Amino acid sequence: MATEAFEELAETFEFLDDWEDRYRHVIDMGKAFPPLDDAVKVPATKVDGCASQVWILPRIEGQGPEAQFDFEGESDAMIVRGLIAVLHALYAGLSVKDVGAVDAPAELARLGLNDHLSAQRSNGLRAMVERIRKTAQEAATV
Amino acid sequence: MTYNIDAIRADFPILSREVNGKPLVYLDNGASAQKPKVVIDAITQAYSHEYANVHRGLHYLSNLATDKYEAVRGKVAQFLGVPDENEIVFTSGTTEAFNLVSYGWGAHNLKAGDEIILSVMEHHANIVPWHFLRERLGVKLVWVDCDTNGDLDPQAVIDAMTPRTRMIAITHLSNVLGTVVDVKSICEAARARGIVTCVDGSQAAVHMPVNVADLGCDFYAITGHKLYGPSGSGAIYMKRARMDEMQPFMGGGDMIRDVHRDTITWNDPPMKFEAGTPGIVQQIGLGVALDYMMGVGMEAIAAHETSLRDYARTRLDGLNWLNVQGKSATKAAIFSFTLEGAAHAHDISTVLDKKGVAVRAGHHCAQPLMDHMGVPATCRASFAMYNTTDEVDALVDALELCHDLFA
Numbered sequence: 051m052a053t054e055a056f057e058e059l060a061e062t063f064e065f066l067d068d069w070e071d072r073y074r075h076v077i078d079m080g081k082a083f084p085p086l087d088d089a090v091k092v093p094a095t096k097v098d099g100c101a102s103q104v105w106i107l108p109r110i111e112g113q114g115p116e117a118q119f120d121f122e123g124e125s126d127a128m129i130v131r132g133l134i135a136v137l138h139a140l141y142a143g144l145s146v147k148d149v150g151a152v153d154a155p156a157e158l159a160r161l162g163l164n165d166h167l168s169a170q171r172s173n174g175l176r177a178m179v180e181r182i183r184k185t186a187q188e189a190a191t192v
Numbered sequence: 193m194t195y196n197i198d199a200i201r202a203d204f205p206i207l208s209r210e211v212n213g214k215p216l217v218y219l220d221n222g223a224s225a226q227k228p229k230v231v232i233d234a235i236t237q238a239y240s241h242e243y244a245n246v247h248r249g250l251h252y253l254s255n256l257a258t259d260k261y262e263a264v265r266g267k268v269a270q271f272l273g274v275p276d277e278n279e280i281v282f283t284s285g286t287t288e289a290f291n292l293v294s295y296g297w298g299a300h301n302l303k304a305g306d307e308i309i310l311s312v313m314e315h316h317a318n319i320v321p322w323h324f325l326r327e328r329l330g331v332k333l334v335w336v337d338c339d340t341n342g343d344l345d346p347q348a349v350i351d352a353m354t355p356r357t358r359m360i361a362i363t364h365l366s367n368v369l370g371t372v373v374d375v376k377s378i379c380e381a382a383r384a385r386g387i388v389t390c391v392d393g394s395q396a397a398v399h400m401p402v403n404v405a406d407l408g409c410d411f412y413a414i415t416g417h418k419l420y421g422p423s424g425s426g427a428i429y430m431k432r433a434r435m436d437e438m439q440p441f442m443g444g445g446d447m448i449r450d451v452h453r454d455t456i457t458w459n460d461p462p463m464k465f466e467a468g469t470p471g472i473v474q475q476i477g478l479g480v481a482l483d484y485m486m487g488v489g490m491e492a493i494a495a496h497e498t499s500l501r502d503y504a505r506t507r508l509d510g511l512n513w514l515n516v517q518g519k520s521a522t523k524a525a526i527f528s529f530t531l532e533g534a535a536h537a538h539d540i541s542t543v544l545d546k547k548g549v550a551v552r553a554g555h556h557c558a559q560p561l562m563d564h565m566g567v568p569a570t571c572r573a574s575f576a577m578y579n580t581t582d583e584v585d586a587l588v589d590a591l592e593l594c595h596d597l598f599a
Contacts, residue, residue: 069212069546070546070593070597073543073546073597074597077597077598101538101553101554102536102538102569125536126536126568127535127536127538127539128535128536128539128598129538129539129542129543130536130538130539
């Protein structure tokens with residue numbers, strides 16, 4: 051179910067055996083991910099449940115279950131910004147219907163990043179995934 | 193006598209574990225300290241062989257549990273240099289203690305326009321209960337800033353005293369900056385003006401000898417979980433004269449003498465302020481923790497931590513991309529810092545954690561101080577009696593990796 055971008059990412063991560071290299075890669079992805087316009091950093095886009103500040107701005111093209119899902123996002127923490135970029139690879143370009151079918155913990159486990167979903171709940175990856183799924187689900191049922 | 197750090201470390205079972213495949217370097221003592229085996233064993237012993245409710249039954253176990261529990265009052269009094277143990281009230285921690293003072297003393301002795309002085313370094317536990325009085329009674333909160341080094345000039349606090357000042361709520365040791373406040377001078381000036389002093393000893397009592405009689409304050413609160421004791425344990429010293437001015441805070445069992453349909457009479461202090469079944473085993477554990485600290489010696493603990501502070505200060509000062517907040521010469525071994533560049537405090541703590549180094553990241557429940565310093569969040573490495581210079585080195589190594597990753 052994963053996007054091509056995520057499959058590429060998973061391939062890259064296969065060559066990164068220790069956490070330091072994986073983090074370095076995540077951080078680099080965060081640095082390369084375009085920041086959000088300050089004007090859209092508003093309560094509606096803010097994701098609660100994150101220890102650092104996180105904003106997710108959905109971009110949905112089309113109508114109904116086949117509408118195409120995309121989003122912009124930013125965090126004031128660099129690792130979290132990198133995780134947003136990872137989620138972008140995971141979800142961007144899917145139909146809103148397919149967003150709900152992605153098994154995020156399983157996919158992130160392929161990158162060795164799944165511990166962010168359980169133990170370190172405070173970094174907000176779980177909250178971000180929930181926000182993305184909820185937004186897509188709402189769009190699919192309009 | 194030399195400080196036997198190896199023997200002390202061996203007393204704390206958790207210190208021998210690994211985290212993320214690395215030896216644990218526990219530098220989050222400011223948030224909560226680890227427990228020595230004697231405390232853990234005391235909890236097991238109490239629940240296994242000596243447990244019943246206190247103050248109520250006349251049976252063997254109730255008397256035994258009551259004796260063990262009540263003996264802790266004397267230990268706390270000894271630990272804080274309080275001559276009369278009936279001036280020690282048990283609490284679940286400092287937060288409950290200050291709420292008790294706010295509801296029990298403040299609500300009945302303050303009125304609109306009265307002023308409470310606070311330092312900008314206060315923990316939320318020593319801020320929010322006073323905000324309640326501001327919201328409900330119209331009491332005015334007057335803030336005194338620390339200087340750029342994090343020092344608090346006692347004269348600045350004295351200068352803030354007006355004829356309307358009724359109370360000073362002040363920390364003895366900043367949980368963020370490590371600053372030690374000259375509480376004695378402040379209390380002396382306050383006493384001369386009839387102003388009540390409420391001191392937060394959450395951090396200070398862990399790191400240095402405290403003598404409440406010498407400080408001359410009206411209230412002094414400590415929290416057990418930072419003192420190597422169980423969470424949910426704690427106590428507050430309350431001067432007898434203040435107790436006499438107080439109403440009970442929480443109502444229930446233990447704090448009453450008689451309850452009838454139309455009347456109630458209170459138990460005598462300290463019981464008057466201890467409603468319901470208390471944290472029996474927690475307080476028993478606290479007593480053991482205080483015995484443990486006094487056995488090592490507070491002077492010896494303070495000397496060890498001072499040498500750790502000096503070593504850590506030298507090592508951290510060598511990192512020219514690290515900003516340490518709090519430069520007070522006499523500070524405790526508590527270091528808050530940020531990294532130059534874009535790395536967030538949470539980024540740093542995440543990477544440190546991967547190296548087995550536990551620190552706190554965030555606003556440390558001291559948002560007015562963070563506003564004053566102009567930083568949204570910092571990382572904080574806070575040392576304790578069992579930390580070593582090797583662990584300072586481990587922190588610095590992990591910070592160098594952060595610098596490399598986020599640069």
